[in-house]
Amino acid sequence: MTANTRWFWLAIFSVTGLLLYLLAPILLPFIVGALLAYLGDPLVDRLETYNISRSNSVVIVFVVVLGILLPFFIILIPLLEDQIQVFITKVPNYIKWVGDSLRPMLESVGIAIPQVDIEKFGQALTKEWSVTGGLLKNIIGALSKSGIAVMGWVVNALLIPVITFYLLRDWDRLVAYIRELLPRNVESKFSELAKESDEMLGAFLRGQVMVMFALSLIYSVGLSVVGVDFALLIGIIAGIISFIPYMGLIVGISIAAISAIVETQSFIMVGGVVAVFVIAQVFEGFFLTPMLVGDRIGLHPVTVIFAVLAGGQLFGFFGILLALPISAVLAVLLRHAHDSYLESQIYRL
Template sequence: MTTNTRWFWLALFSVSCILLYLLAPILLPFVAGALLAYLGDPLVDRLETYKISRTNSVVIVFVVVFSIMLPFFIILIPLLEDQIQAFFKKVPTYLTWMTTSAEPLLERLGIAVPAIDAESVGKTLSQEWSVAGSFIKSLIGTVSRSGLAVMGWLANLVLIPVITFYLLRDWDKLVAYIRELLPRNVEPKFAMLAKESDEMLGAFLRGQLMVMLALGAMYSVGLAIVGVNFALLIGIIAGIISFIPYMGLIVGIAIASIAALVETQSFMMVVWVIVVFSVAQMVEGMLLTPLLVGDRIGLHPVAVIFAVLAGGQLFGFFGILLALPVFAVLAVLLRHAHDSYLESQIYRI
C-alpha cells in the first residue's frame, strides 16, 4: 500500500468519525433501521428462493412481524402501564424503608448513604402522578411542555419502519454497490473481513436479541410465581439490559430484593428472588447462549461493558445502540491485525 493510499484511507476514516459525531443526534432512526434491515435480510433472502420478488418478500416479512408483535404489545403495554402506576405509588414506601431499615444497617457496615428526604420525594411523586393521572395524560402534558421534542421523537418513531423497508428492499444492491467501489487490490481482503464480521454480527445480534427476550420472560414468570410485586416490570428491565454482561442479573436481583423485602419483611423472599435469577442464568449459560449465540463471538465481558459505556459517553443513546455492532467488527479487525503482527518482521526481530 503506497503512502498516498494510506493517507487517503486515514483521511476518509477521520472525516467519517467527525461526521458521525456531528450528526449523531439525527442518526438514531437510520441506525435503528439499518440494524432491523440487517436482522431481516436473511428472512427476505429465504423468501426470494421461492421465486417471490424482493419487494413482495419485504412486505410479507413486515406483515408477519407486525401481526406477531401487535397482539403482544396490545396485551403487554396495559399491563406495564398498571405496574408503572403502582410502582410510582410504592416509591415513597421504598424510600421510607431505605431510611429506616437499610440505611442504619449500611452505616454499621461503614457504607456512607446519601441523605434522602423520603417524605418530600413521596409528596413530589404523588403530586406529579395526580396531575398526570395516567400514561396518556402524562404524554399529553409532555407534548404541551416540549412539543418540538416530542414531535421529533414521534418523527423518529415513524421514520424507523420507513427506513427499514427501503434499506431491506435494496440491501443486496447496497452491499454490491459498496463492494464495487472498493479498490480492486483490497477488495478480496475487505470481502473476507466483511464475511467474518457478518458471521460475528449475525450470531451476536440475532442470538442476543432472542436471549434477552427469553431472559425477560423467565425473570417475569419466575418472580410472579414466588410472589414479587412488579414482576413483569422488573423482568423486562433486567432482560433488556442483559446485553451488558451480568448487568441485568445485578440490577434485577437488587430491584426485586428491595421490592420483596419491603412487601414481606422476610429475607426468605430474597432467597427465592436469588433462586429465580440463578436458575434463569443457568438456563442462559447452559442452553440459550450456546444454542442461540454460539461460541463465535469471543467478546470479553469487560470489553463489552467498556464498549457500551464509551459509546454512551461519546454519542449518547445512539452510541449505545451502535457500540456492540461496531465493537464486534473491530474485534474481527483486531484479530487479523494481531495475526499479521505475529507474522511480521517487527515481531520476529
C-alpha cells in the same frame, strides 16, 4: 500499500468519523433502520428462494412482524402502566426501609444520611402520577406541550419503519454497490473481513435479541410465581439490560429482593428471588446462549461493558446502539492485525 494509499484511507476514515460525530443527533433513525434491515435481511432472502420478489418479501416480513408485535405491545403497555402506578405509590416505603436499614450502619462509621419526609415525598409522587394520568396520557400530553424536541422524536419514530423498508428492499444492491467501489487490490481482503464480521455479528445480534426476550419472560414468570410485586416490570428491565454482562442479574435481583423484603418484612422470599435468577442464569448459560448466540462474538465481558459505556459517553443512545456491532467488527479487524503482526518482520526481529 503505498504512502498515497495510506493517506487516502486515513482521510476516508477521518472524514467518516468526523461526519458521524457531527451528524450523531440526526442519525438515530438511520442507525436503527439499518440494524433492523440487517436483522431482517436473512428472512427476506429466504422468501426470495420461493420465487417471491424482493419488494413483496419485504412487505410480507413487515406484515408478519407487525402482526406479532402490535398485539403484544397493546397488551403489554397497559400491564406495565398498572405496575408503574403501583410502584410509584410504594417508592416511599422502599426509601423508608433502605433509610431505616442503612442509616444506623452508615452513621456508625461517620457517614450522615439526610432526612427525607417520606409522607410528603409519597404525596408528591402520587399527585404527579395522577395529574399525568399514566403512560399513555403522559405521552399524549408531552406531544402537545414539548414542541420541537418531541416533534423530533415523533419524526424519528415515523422515519424508522420507512428507512427500514427501503434499506431492506435494496440491501443486497447496496452491499454489491459498496463492494464495486472498493479498490481492486483490497477488495478481496475487505470482502473476507466483511464476511467474517457478518457471520459473527449477525448470529450474535439476532441471538441476543431472542435471549433478551426469553430472559424477560423467564424473570417475569418466575418472580410472579414467587409472589414478587412488579414482577413484569422487574423482569422486563432485567431482561433488556442483560446484553451487558451480569448487569441484568445484578439490577434485577437487587430490585426484586428489596421489593420482597419491604413487602413481607422478611428475608424468606429473597430465597425464591435468588432461585429464579440462578435458574434463569443456568438456563441461559447452558441452553439459550449456546443455541441462540454461540461464542461467535469473542468479546470479553469487560470489553462489552467498556464499549457500551464509551458509546453512551461519546454518542448518547446512538452510541449505545452501535457499541456492540462496532466492537464485534473491531474484534475481527484486531484478530487479523494480530495474525499479520505475528507474521511480520517487526515481530521476528
